[in-house]
Amino acid sequence: MTFKSLQQPRFKQLKTLRAIAIGLAIGFAAPAFADNLPEVQRLIKQGQYPQALEKVDAYLSNKPKDAQGRFLKGLIYTEMNKPAEAIAVFTKLTEDYPELPEPYNNLAVLYAQQKQYDKARTALEMAIRTHPSYAIAYENLGDVYAKMASQAYDKALQLDNANATTQNKLALIRDLITTSGKGNVKPTATAPATTAASPAVAAKPVTTTVAPTASTVTSAQASASTTPAKVAEAKPATAVAPTPTPAPAKADGASEDVAKVIAAWANAWSRKDVKSYLAAYASDFNTPKGMPRKAWEAEREDRIAGKPGKISVTYDEPQISINGDTATAKFRQLYKAPGLTSSTTKTLVLVRSGSKWLIKEENSR
Amino acid sequence: MLGRKFILLGLASCLASGVLAKPSAIHLPAKKPLVQAVEKSNSKKSNLVKAATVAVPFAAVTTAKLASATPVSRLPATVSDSGPEAQLVTIFKEIEANRLNNALQLTEALLRQHPNYRLANLIKGDLLLARRQDIQTFGAMSGAPAEKVADLRAEAIVRLRGYREKPETNNVPRYLLQMQPDQRHAIVVDTKRSRLYLYENDLTNGGRPRFVADYYVTQGKLGAEKLSEGDKKTPIGVYHVTSSVPRQKLADLYGSGAFPINYPNEWDKRQGRNGSGIWLHGTPSNTFARPPKASEGCVVLTNQDLDAVAKSLQVGLTPVIISNSVEWLSFDDWAKERSELNKSIDTWRTDWESRDTERLLKHYSKRFKTSDQSLEQFAAQKKQVNASKEWIKVKTDNLSVFRNPGKEEVVVVTFDQDYRSNNLNNLMKKRQYWLREDGKWKIIYEGNA
Numbered sequence: 001m002t003f004k005s006l007q008q009p010r011f012k013q014l015k016t017l018r019a020i021a022i023g024l025a026i027g028f029a030a031p032a033f034a035d036n037l038p039e040v041q042r043l044i045k046q047g048q049y050p051q052a053l054e055k056v057d058a059y060l061s062n063k064p065k066d067a068q069g070r071f072l073k074g075l076i077y078t079e080m081n082k083p084a085e086a087i088a089v090f091t092k093l094t095e096d097y098p099e100l101p102e103p104y105n106n107l108a109v110l111y112a113q114q115k116q117y118d119k120a121r122t123a124l125e126m127a128i129r130t131h132p133s134y135a136i137a138y139e140n141l142g143d144v145y146a147k148m149a150s151q152a153y154d155k156a157l158q159l160d161n162a163n164a165t166t167q168n169k170l171a172l173i174r175d176l177i178t179t180s181g182k183g184n185v186k187p188t189a190t191a192p193a194t195t196a197a198s199p200a201v202a203a204k205p206v207t208t209t210v211a212p213t214a215s216t217v218t219s220a221q222a223s224a225s226t227t228p229a230k231v232a233e234a235k236p237a238t239a240v241a242p243t244p245t246p247a248p249a250k251a252d253g254a255s256e257d258v259a260k261v262i263a264a265w266a267n268a269w270s271r272k273d274v275k276s277y278l279a280a281y282a283s284d285f286n287t288p289k290g291m292p293r294k295a296w297e298a299e300r301e302d303r304i305a306g307k308p309g310k311i312s313v314t315y316d317e318p319q320i321s322i323n324g325d326t327a328t329a330k331f332r333q334l335y336k337a338p339g340l341t342s343s344t345t346k347t348l349v350l351v352r353s354g355s356k357w358l359i360k361e362e363n364s365r
Numbered sequence: 366m367l368g369r370k371f372i373l374l375g376l377a378s379c380l381a382s383g384v385l386a387k388p389s390a391i392h393l394p395a396k397k398p399l400v401q402a403v404e405k406s407n408s409k410k411s412n413l414v415k416a417a418t419v420a421v422p423f424a425a426v427t428t429a430k431l432a433s434a435t436p437v438s439r440l441p442a443t444v445s446d447s448g449p450e451a452q453l454v455t456i457f458k459e460i461e462a463n464r465l466n467n468a469l470q471l472t473e474a475l476l477r478q479h480p481n482y483r484l485a486n487l488i489k490g491d492l493l494l495a496r497r498q499d500i501q502t503f504g505a506m507s508g509a510p511a512e513k514v515a516d517l518r519a520e521a522i523v524r525l526r527g528y529r530e531k532p533e534t535n536n537v538p539r540y541l542l543q544m545q546p547d548q549r550h551a552i553v554v555d556t557k558r559s560r561l562y563l564y565e566n567d568l569t570n571g572g573r574p575r576f577v578a579d580y581y582v583t584q585g586k587l588g589a590e591k592l593s594e595g596d597k598k599t600p601i602g603v604y605h606v607t608s609s610v611p612r613q614k615l616a617d618l619y620g621s622g623a624f625p626i627n628y629p630n631e632w633d634k635r636q637g638r639n640g641s642g643i644w645l646h647g648t649p650s651n652t653f654a655r656p657p658k659a660s661e662g663c664v665v666l667t668n669q670d671l672d673a674v675a676k677s678l679q680v681g682l683t684p685v686i687i688s689n690s691v692e693w694l695s696f697d698d699w700a701k702e703r704s705e706l707n708k709s710i711d712t713w714r715t716d717w718e719s720r721d722t723e724r725l726l727k728h729y730s731k732r733f734k735t736s737d738q739s740l741e742q743f744a745a746q747k748k749q750v751n752a753s754k755e756w757i758k759v760k761t762d763n764l765s766v767f768r769n770p771g772k773e774e775v776v777v778v779t780f781d782q783d784y785r786s787n788n789l790n791n792l793m794k795k796r797q798y799w800l801r802e803d804g805k806w807k808i809i810y811e812g813n814a
Contacts, residue, residue, distance in 0.1 A: 142497045149493035153506040156487035157513045158651075 036341040049080045101127035101134045102173045109172045117148045255320040258327045261357045269313045282358035309338035325352035450528035482653035484517045516656030523559040536693040540686045541574040542703045543766040550677040556589035557690040559657040583655040583665035594640040600628045603767045603777040604685045620647020621668040647671040688770030709806040720751045730807035755787040774801035
């Protein structure tokens, strides 16, 4: 992948709809959501929009304020070609969560589809105001400017240009929050990848900007993908940097190990593999309310293996910080089982034990 | 990035220098100043922003614009006395100063006033496109029809020039030597500058023309000096408004009104010029203005300008003098030329009253002819008439004297002639064309007006 080939698509107009990872603030800003949202997302991916709408409506009847659910609802309306409804949903979201750039972006996409470029521009400028580093919004704004320019030219030059301007399609953001299902290669943000890989400005230190996406990669598959594993720390980007995959920095080794542990832990939980699940915990694990280890283990076994039906535990990009032999991983966990879905912000404290990382503390809120 | 400013700047500066050559794009090492600008404007923000702007060149530009947009309050839309020229001038100034954001705001304000203004739309297109890519030329859209862009470019140039080069207040157009007292206004068109000047007959100042306003006009597709039917040219000469066609009776093409003028006049006919239907009129509804050269020969104003001018027009009276390039006189020279002609006209009058045919005929050119008489026939008739006269009294009232634009020194003299004699009285409106021959003003045509 060369510098040029990376840059071209940005300035070419055509962009297909694509999934985008979240910006920095959302991980904390979005309220808790239950774990049937991945199901909704799955239905969307399969194109089963009426079913998805039904699911998300059921979900929202319990949590009418939930940003993620409403976001998906807006997305479903968009896919169902109901722009008025979609605009209503995203507009309301921008009012309730003005700090989220994604609803603004998608609002802009919808307005742009209706050729209301002034509104689209305003929405994108809002998205950028809330998130100055929001690459997709910039790209979309560029497209909107181009559209507006084209409209102005049509008026100026009396061009009958109806089809010449239909070329570019703005990028709709598909995910408010990226989830990584088990065995799923994560749709890591394309835009931030481009950001890092297009050092258009000569030899300047570049700090990567999208922290959550950048912090680490969860699954082995993902880290093996072409997406460069990015580090939160400053990293010099050289002018001639066509290197597709920069070698991960040293510190990444540890966080990568921690990420693998979390993946295995969630995976075991989902498979109801209690043995593997419990093996993820350190022997001196701080049990809830200090209950005896044995009682805790029995309770876990009961709640996992004893659960009828399917369990699904997924989580979003964890933020991992390593401090010597202690690692803290913070992420949103989506739990889904028959009759219960829950979304929690989970913090795991892991300790290094030999070559392994084990869970020492587990906190939810 | 900076390259783009020079395109539009190129337009502006070529106006100043009068060079109409296509400006070529100038490329400067753009990245560095740009980034500095961004960093400066975002200096209070975290390095997150900085990093983003460095990493995403386009994003950086937009951020800079947004950032600079916030502190600058929206500029008020300036409204010029007679059109968008003042706004265009400000817009080009902003572009020259690379304040593209302000330029865009001003352009959008102009477009709110005149949504169909094609030139403003073109500038808007350029300013928006410049946010996305470097632009190389005025009307930078790829595949833009060159002819249409050239038209708008020409409009921009003549409008800006018209705005910058207003007529001097102590100069008058040479053509308006004397207006008759009831002619409240006169119109002078400069086809080279695509400009229409409205003058008031300042009776408190001895009938000296006083500048009122000027307007952008469109002329014939193929320019001025009309010769024949269908030549798509605008006539040059001294005319007047002959009628007024109200909007309801007009096709959309003519806009808010139309004022036919008397082309071809006596002089035109004598020169063998033909054609008809030369009007002053407005602009069709699908555009605010038309290019400088676009009509079939008519003089076209924007509708708002036509409406403004219409208030000053008197059907059958208001002179419309169309010139290639207005000649200007100082007040002194104007007064001198006027009194010289007045003297010639008065001598002609008294020599007629003298009943001395030879004295009278000295005022007539060898090339003189009327619509039905040669000089010989005219002279013979005068001799015969004078023989029967005991006395003749001639009064010339409501005299107007307008110099005909062009190389030949011709003036158009119109008056109410009150002729009395022992055996015949006659009242008529007479028009004469006087030509300067060997330093003397001689009548080359006369007839009913």
